[in-house]
Amino acid sequence: MxxxxxxxxxxxxxxxxxxxxxxxxxxxxxxxxxxxxxxxxxxxxxxxxxxxxxxxxxxxxxxxxxxxxxxxxxxxxxxxxxxxxxxxxxxxxxxxxxxxxxxxxxxxxxxxxxxxxLNKRLHLAFNRSRYTTDRLRNELADKGWKNVVAVQANPSLDAADMKQACEWLKQILEPQSQQGGLLIQLNANEQASDFHQQVRALRASVRCSVVRQIKMSLLPQIAQQLSPESLLLLQALIARNYGATGFVVGLQHSRSALRFVLQYRDELGIDLIPVKHRTARQLAQTPPLALAA
The missing domain is CATH 3.10.400.10 (Sulfate adenylyltransferase)
Known part of the structure; x- marks a missing residue:
């Protein structure tokens, strides 16, 4: 036919x-x-x-x-x-x-x-970090991660977002617990001339002292034509679909966008974690941690 x-x-x-x-x-x-x-x-x-x-x-x-x-x-x-x-x-x-x-x-x-x-879309690099939701959820389950906080990188990672994510995990995890993890979701533009450098720089910049392992999920750029409010809501829904139980809302998002998304919090199935304002000195006080494969 x-x-x-x-x-x-x-x-x-x-x-x-x-x-x-x-x-x-x-x-x-x-x-x-x-x-x-x-x-x-x-x-x-x-x-x-x-x-x-x-x-x-x-x-x-x-x-x-x-x-x-x-x-x-x-x-x-x-x-x-x-x-x-x-x-x-x-x-x-x-x-x-x-x-x-x-x-x-x-x-x-x-x-x-x-x-x-019909056929999997072909990418030139970083294919191990391109997950389906089923594959990532299965890997998180195999690791025993019951609490997973998602942080957005667009394409760089904000230190305040990382700090807030680690504090959220620290509050809900038992000392030395292995039941939590950090999910970095990179919205990447593969057409950018410095795409490879962006991903490598992100790997080198991840910091969190609360968990031993971190997952990086590389996503295509999503819906840049959306309003800031709708884009934030979509990012939270995607994080939930990938298995996150918490989602960091960074300072790059407006207060109106946060208020907009908060009206749906009972339906999202994920905790919204707004970033608190911090000094540069406070942000610098986090030891490094390497990304998991």
């Missing part, structure tokens, strides 16, 4: 990778119309689950006509390598007034359906 072949941009491949590796759970495919409208209007899926990102597969009118016939869309990278296939279930457009508010063309069609992985 023939299929519409759609070449994805680098940003679209980033989104697809996060869909396929479980980072966007409970979302596991491109949004249908009901979910899309609900996310735009309420930052929730149609079933009520908190979700801030409208994950969509856009089609031109010509692509829409082909997809109607083939009922399948093969998603490929710039080298025409098939990454996934969408079994088409729905084609729709946004209402004109909602498209205008969200800077979307009223002529854009959206495709929804069942998404199936």
């Amino acid at each position: 023939s299929s519409l072949t759609k070449i994805l941009s680098h940003d679209q491949l980033d989104t697809l990778e996060l869909l396929l590796n479980g980072a966007f759970a409970p979302v596991d495919s491109y949004l249908n119309q009901a979910d899309h409208l609900s996310v735009l209007n309420n930052k929730r899926l149609a079933n009520g689950c908190v979700w801030p990102l409208p994950i969509t597969l856009n089609l031109s009118p010509a692509e829409k006509l082909t997809a109607q016939i083939t009922k399948r869309i093969t998603l490929v990278d710039h080298e025409q390598r098939a990454v996934a296939e969408l079994k088409l279930e729905e084609l729709y457009r946004l209402p004109p007034e909602l498209a205008a508010v969200n800077a979307a063309s009223p002529d854009t069609w959206y495709a929804a359906g069942q998404l199936e992985a």
Whole structure:
């Protein structure tokens, strides 16, 4: 059976990778119309689950006509390598007034359906640090980590964030306990000329005296078009999906963004840990610790 072949941009491949590796759970495919409208209007899926990102597969009118016939869309990278296939279930457009508010063309069609992985996306480096949610959760369980605090690196690591994460673990862990760990989530731009230097610098900068091991999870850059409030909410949800029980909210986030996310705290399934203001001298008083493989 023939299929519409759609070449994805680098940003679209980033989104697809996060869909396929479980980072966007409970979302596991491109949004249908009901979910899309609900996310735009309420930052929730149609079933009520908190979700801030409208994950969509856009089609031109010509692509829409082909997809109607083939009922399948093969998603490929710039080298025409098939990454996934969408079994088409729905084609729709946004209402004109909602498209205008969200800077979307009223002529854009959206495709929804069942998404199936075909081939793993290829990366040039640091593949051991690129986890699916299942793989990382299994590794954390094998280590006996019941309390895991996530810290964001974009791409550098803020010393205040690390300090707050270590203090949170210290408060909840028994002395000498092995049941906790630190998860560094690096939102990396592989297209940056200094990408490799950024990752190596991050490994060298990690500091925490409370735990013996630290995990680094390398993620594609996510949804930079989101508002600061929605981006912070999305980062917390992704950290939860990767097994974190606590999520550090750094000083780089505005107070309005923190207030926005706090209204969902009872639904997130993860503790939000705002960073306290500190002096440079206080931040410097943390011994080093190497990253775990």
